[in-house]
Amino acid sequence: MRDRILDTLANEGILLEPSAADMVLTRDDPLNFVRSALSRMQQQPLVVTVDDLRPFVAAPVVRTVAPAMEEVRSGPPAPPPRDDGDVKILRDITGNSTCEGNIIDFARYFNDRFRKIKKILAGRRELVGCLPVSKATKFDRDVRMVAMVNEVRTTKNGHKLMEVEDEEGRCPVLILKDSPLANESIVPDEVVGIVGKTSTKGDLVVLNELIRPDLPLRKGMQPTDSWASVAFMSDVHVGSNTFLHKPWERMIHWLRTEGKDEVQYLLVPGDVVDGIGIFPGQEEELEIDDIFAQYESLAEHLKEIPDDIRIIVQPGNHDAVRPAEPQPTFPKEIFKLFDSSMTLVGNPCTVEIEGRRILFYHGRSLDDWIGSVQGLSYNNPLEAMKEMLKRRHMAPIYGGRTPLAPEKEDFLVIDEVPDIFVTGHVHGAGIGEYRGVKMICASTWQAQTPFQRMHNFNPDPAKLPITHLGTGETRMMDFA
Ligand code: FE
Ligand code: ZN
Numbered sequence: 385m386r387d388r389i390l391d392t393l394a395n396e397g398i399l400l401e402p403s404a405a406d407m408v409l410t411r412d413d414p415l416n417f418v419r420s421a422l423s424r425m426q427q428q429p430l431v432v433t434v435d436d437l438r439p440f441v442a443a444p445v446v447r448t449v450a451p452a453m454e455e456v457r458s459g460p461p462a463p464p465p466r467d468d469g470d471v472k473i474l475r476d477i478t479g480n481s482t483c484e485g486n487i488i489d490f491a492r493y494f495n496d497r498f499r500k501i502k503k504i505l506a507g508r509r510e511l512v513g514c515l516p517v518s519k520a521t522k523f524d525r526d527v528r529m530v531a532m533v534n535e536v537r538t539t540k541n542g543h544k545l546m547e548v549e550d551e552e553g554r555c556p557v558l559i560l561k562d563s564p565l566a567n568e569s570i571v572p573d574e575v576v577g578i579v580g581k582t583s584t585k586g587d588l589v590v591l592n593e594l595i596r597p598d599l600p601l602r603k604g605m606q607p608t609d610s611w612a613s614v615a616f617m618s619d620v621h622v623g624s625n626t627f628l629h630k631p632w633e634r635m636i637h638w639l640r641t642e643g644k645d646e647v648q649y650l651l652v653p654g655d656v657v658d659g660i661g662i663f664p665g666q667e668e669e670l671e672i673d674d675i676f677a678q679y680e681s682l683a684e685h686l687k688e689i690p691d692d693i694r695i696i697v698q699p700g701n702h703d704a705v706r707p708a709e710p711q712p713t714f715p716k717e718i719f720k721l722f723d724s725s726m727t728l729v730g731n732p733c734t735v736e737i738e739g740r741r742i743l744f745y746h747g748r749s750l751d752d753w754i755g756s757v758q759g760l761s762y763n764n765p766l767e768a769m770k771e772m773l774k775r776r777h778m779a780p781i782y783g784g785r786t787p788l789a790p791e792k793e794d795f796l797v798i799d800e801v802p803d804i805f806v807t808g809h810v811h812g813a814g815i816g817e818y819r820g821v822k823m824i825c826a827s828t829w830q831a832q833t834p835f836q837r838m839h840n841f842n843p844d845p846a847k848l849p850i851t852h853l854g855t856g857e858t859r860m861m862d863f864a
Contacts, residue, residue: 389408389415393418398418398419398432399432401783403433408437429707430706430708430787430789430790431788431789433707470738471649471694471727471735471736472735473734473735474734476729476734477711478712478730480791481710481712481789481791482792482793483708483789483790483791489790492792496792497532497573498575500797500799501530501775501777502530502575503799504776505530505575505577508577508595508597510528510577510593510595511530511595516552517531517548517549517552517555518555520589521555525582526581527579527580527582529578530550530576531548531549531555531578532550532574532576533573533575534547534548534549534554534573535572536572542561543559544558546559555589558583558589563591565591565593569756569757569771570594571780572781573782574777575777575780577595577596578591578594579593579595597776599776599819601819601820602819603820604817604856605740605804607854608740610740610852610854611854612854614651614853615647615650615651615849616652616653616744616849616850616851617650617827618654618808618825618826619655619811619826619829620657620682620685621828621829622678622679622681623659623672623677623678623681623682624658624670624671625669626830628829628864631864632846632863634863635861638861638863639693644690646850649693649696649737650689650693650695651696651744651826652695652696653698653700653744653807653826654699654702654746655700655701655702655703655808655809655828656699656702657678657679657681657682657702657704658670658678659704660674660678662701665835666835669833669834676718679704679718682721683722686723686726694725695725695726696726696727697727697728698713698728698730698733699713699714699746701746701748701809704718706789708787709796710732711731712730713729731746732746732795732796734800740803741800741802741803741804744807745807746807746809747825748779748809749778749779749784749786750762750807751785751786752779752784752786753771753772754768756784762810765825766814766823766825769823770816772798773798773805773819777794777796777797777798778796803856804822805822806825807824807825811841811844812825812827812843813849813860815859822851824851824858826849827844827847828843828844828845829845831843831845845864846864847861847862847863848860
């Protein structure tokens with residue numbers, strides 16, 4: 385029944401996240417529940433989430449603050465940022481979204497991902513002479529191919545069986561339980577190179593080598609003559625009653641005194657306000673319970689930062705923009721609240737500052753990485769960032785906690801290698817390096833919330849990582 389209901393909805397252009405589908409299927413009349421909920425939403429989401437449906441579950445619905453968020457979310461995004469001087473926006477969905485109407489084309493989206501990553505893999509020696517899946521499995525016992533992973537499961541004999549596909553065909557690939565690859569974490573929808581042999585029966589491929597696109601081996605940032613530094617300040621969460629006023633004041637004081645000549649740029653990778661209705665019971669944890677007032681307060685807080693520091697802000701999952709990634713920048717109503725000197729961009733975004741390429745991504749998908757890859761945890765987000773770089777994709781898993789918008793182009797592929805890769809979201813702080821790419825996890829300005837305590841999660845707040853653009857040296861300031 386599940387499939388039939390979901391197919392019917394899909395035919396009407398209605399797509400549900402798996403958890404939303406679960407919720408819908410518990411209703412007496414799932415189809416009408418979804419249809420009537422959607423008809424009452426101000427704007428139809430691309431992919432319906434549990435959060436979208438929650439207001440329609442209990443009646444009467446208490447709507448004190450929620451409509452404000454809906455209104456804000458439905459507004460048109462601010463104009464795409466312009467390049468100027470030493471800051472160039474190289475890649476940003478803002479103004480480039482093809483997903484605003486009802487055209488939902490997942491095949492096109494996944495094909496773009498496949499082609500982009502295949503291009504990277506094509507340069508690998510191990511994959512020279514690789515063939516499309518349908519041909520590779522027919523013509524030779526030695527198989528080399530590039531494919532996207534559909535699913536991986538464990539067989540009753542303890543082997544792993546994955547199904548892979550490319551634009552033309554699909555095939556099963558077996559990973560034997562005593563193979564060194566048996567413990568490899570392979571996530572759904574990642575694109576990999578496969579080297580193997582067809583089985584004697586010819587019905588499947590036995591995996592010998594798994595090739596990841598990965599980063600080329602290179603040294604870190606080569607020195608330039610830039611004297612500037614950039615600071616990274618994630619997850620400010622203005623509006624939360626756990627916003628850290630005192631450490632914030634210490635940080636501002638430092639920027640106005642000792643740090644005055646040091647920091648020229650400030651990057652803010654999302655969750656700039658706490659938002660409204662983001663998780664159940666959030667209203668108990670808010671200091672400001674109006675979404676506009678939260679952004680107004682943020683604008684005031686950012687005004688305390690010295691004028692000559694160039695500020696670039698992107699949204700995260702708590703912000704009032706569409707939740708599906710890539711997220712275009714803030715709507716006009718919010719844009720208006722800020723100084724015109726500020727640059728608002730989308731999520732993710734690649735900027736070039738004084739010749740350095742910086743990829744910054746709020747990091748919602750860290751939840752999916754940590755939930756899917758063995759050995760990863762919230763205590764070490766840098767390890768999860770490394771997995772993104774190895775797979776050259778920030779959020780491959782479709783249907784997890786990260787909602788993905790099926791844009792014509794996959795903006796979450798890491799096709800160009802950045803000098804610096806920054807995330808936030810997990811409220812941790814860290815500096816690392818992988819194959820010459822500086823990795824930074826940019827802390828938070830929110831103390832542990834009751835929600836986090838309940839989930840046994842300890843943040844590492846009030847840290848400010850700062851990178852010198854000339855030398856690449858990075859240090860962590862602590863205002864806790
Ligand atoms: Fe956050
Ligand atoms: Zn977040």
